[in-house]
Amino acid sequence: QVQLVESGGGLVQAGGSLRLSCVVSGGTFSTYTMGWFRQAPGKERMFVAAISWSGRDKYYAEAVTGRFTVSRDNDKNMVYLEMNNLKPDDTAVYYCAAERRGLWPVRTNRDEYDSWGQGAQVTVSS
Numbered sequence: 001q002v003q004l005v006e007s008g009g010g011l012v013q014a015g016g017s018l019r020l021s022c023v024v025s026g027g028t029f030s031t032y033t034m035g036w037f038r039q040a041p042g043k044e045r046m047f048v049a050a051i052s053w054s055g056r057d058k059y060y061a062e063a064v065t066g067r068f069t070v071s072r073d074n075d076k077n078m079v080y081l082e083m084n085n086l087k088p089d090d091t092a093v094y095y096c097a098a099e100r101r102g103l104w105p106v107r108t109n110r111d112e113y114d115s116w117g118q119g120a121q122v123t124v125s126s
Contacts, residue, residue: 051071
């Protein structure tokens, strides 16, 4: 059974930075496409970023392009989301997710991802 655990969320002022981490256990991490999603209060869970199994290919939602960077370390079974120039609209619970077939081009539909973490709260104050 694949397990994902996020860490690194918190409270930050607008313009600040945070880095989310996600450790994956119980599977073959190096073969998975990994994604980050977020869910704001009262809204649907939305795609944020994804990275291919090799780390060579990345894709971002328009709202975060140029501010967020996704990366991975296959030796450590870790995926990261570096978030810069944060805005109040970035406030949400952030989830990492695994697409275990390793598909690319990127899947932005949350239904394509079959394993999820518990989420990490990110709050950006104005």
